[in-house]
Every structure is written in structure tokens, then in C-alpha cells.
Amino acid sequence: xxxxxxxxIAVQQELDELEEVAxxxxxxxxxTAEALTRLMYLNNERIxxxxxxxxxxxxxxxxxxxxxxxxxxxxxxxxxxxxxxxITRKHIELKEPLLSVLIYLQPVVIEQVMxxxxxxxxxxxxRFLYMWPRSMIGRRKYNVESIPxxxxxxxxxVVNRLLKIPIPEKPVVVELDSQASKLSERFFYEVDQDILNxxxxxxxxxxxxxHGNMLRIALVLHCIK
Numbered sequence: 001x002x003x004x005x006x007x008x009i010a011v012q013q014e015l016d017e018l019e020e021v022a023x024x025x026x027x028x029x030x031x032t033a034e035a036l037t038r039l040m041y042l043n044n045e046r047i048x049x050x051x052x053x054x055x056x057x058x059x060x061x062x063x064x065x066x067x068x069x070x071x072x073x074x075x076x077x078x079x080x081x082x083x084x085x086x087i088t089r090k091h092i093e094l095k096e097p098l099l100s101v102l103i104y105l106q107p108v109v110i111e112q113v114m115x116x117x118x119x120x121x122x123x124x125x126x127r128f129l130y131m132w133p134r135s136m137i138g139r140r141k142y143n144v145e146s147i148p149x150x151x152x153x154x155x156x157x158v159v160n161r162l163l164k165i166p167i168p169e170k171p172v173v174v175e176l177d178s179q180a181s182k183l184s185e186r187f188f189y190e191v192d193q194d195i196l197n198x199x200x201x202x203x204x205x206x207x208x209x210x211h212g213n214m215l216r217i218a219l220v221l222h223c224i225k
Contacts, residue, residue, distance in 0.1 A: 030059070033060065040076070040099070073124065074127070080097075081097075126206045158224060174219060174222065194207050
């Protein structure tokens with residue numbers, strides 16, 4: 001059977017128009033901003049970064065590019081549209097990128113983040129919630145109990161139920177009832193007063209996002225429930 005050149009070109013065009021399919025990814029770790037953007041593009045514009053080290057901040061500061069690149073982190077916090085147009089890469093457009101970040105940092109890394117004037121100036125540290133747990137030294141146990149299977153099952157079931165929630169074409173609006181609205185308003189004014197008395201611009205920036213962050217946590221708990 002003879003194959004014409006036009007047939008080959010037609011088949012190649014069909015192949016070029018096929019949408020790229022990749023295995024689903026939920027979590028990333030040591031990634032550059034460019035790789036993170038692509039991961040989000042391939043995973044419905046959503047992904048989480050979980051890490052026990054703070055190397056990601058070195059990547060953001062320009063470890064591999066000699067130039068800070070934090071736009072996807074800033075926009076992934078609030079779901080703002082993101083577009084990546086580079087000569088050497090395929091155009092990527094994210095309409096509502098959503099990024100979750102959980103990092104266990106050493107105190108020295110936090111100090112370096114806070115001392116980075118570009119990080120602070122663009123509000124990157126203000127987008128995180130911080131927890132400094134009490135040291136367990138002197139109260140540690142040599143023999144640690146394993147996590148019960150029923151707790152593992154509970155976590156597995158919750159995560160599965162959350163993943164089964166269909167992603168809507170448009171964001172779903174969740175409204176506060178009257179009691180929740182009053183609590184939210186009262187908390188808003190409390191935070192607003194704290195901003196006035198904040199000891200530094202960094203703390204004012206962080207407090208400026210605290211009310212919104214609390215509403216995010218409330219929404220997550222609502223979805224889990």
C-alpha cells in the first residue's frame with residue numbers, strides 16, 4: 001500500500017494536536033518555578049509542595065537562574081491568572097492556579113527568608129502561617145508507639161473523599177451564615193487594630209493576610225466535614 005506525503009503530514013498534524021497526558025501528581029518537593037508551573041499545568045492547575053527542608057527558597061531566590069522567580073508562588077496563593085511565555089519553552093497559561101506549601105524549616109532558613117529584601121518587598125513571607133513547636137528534648141521517648149492502623153485508614157479515607165470532589169468549571173461560592181459572618185467581622189476588626197500596633201512592616205504585611213488565611217482554613221475544615 002502506497003503512502004502519500006500528504007497522508008503523513010495529516011497524521012503528524014493530528015498527533016501534534018493531541019492533548020498531553022501525564023500521570024497525576026499531588027505533591028512536589030525540590031522544584032524550580034518553571035518545573036512547578038508545568039506540573040500545575042498538567043494537574044488541573046493544582047499541586048502541593050511538601051518538604052522537610054527549605055531548599056525551595058533557594059530555588060525561588062535564583063539558585064539555578066541567578067534571578068528571583070516567585071510569581072507562580074505569589075499567584076498560586078490567591079488563584080490569580082498566570083502566563084509563561086518563553087522563547088525556549090511552550091506557552092503555558094494557568095487561569096486559576098492553586099498552590100499549597102508545607103515546609104519544615106530550620107530557624108536559620110527562616111532568618112534568611114526574612115532577610116531577603118525582595119522576598120519581603122513582594123510579600124512572599126507574609127503568605128505563610130508559622131508554627132514554632134516546643135522542643136521535645138528532655139521529654140522524648142526511646143520507644144515510640146506506631147500509628148494505629150485505624151488512624152491511617154481514617155486519613156486515607158478523608159484524602160480519598162476530598163480527591164473525589166469534582167473540580168467545577170467555575171469557582172463555587174461558599175457563603176457564611178449570620179453567626180459565622182459576625183465572628184468573621186469581629187476577627188477582622190481585631191486584626192485591623194493589631195496591624196496599627198505591629199512592630200515592623202513585615203509583621204504588618206503578615207497581619208494583613210491573617211483574616212483571609214483564617215477563612216481559608218475554615219473552608220478546608222468545612223470541605224473535610
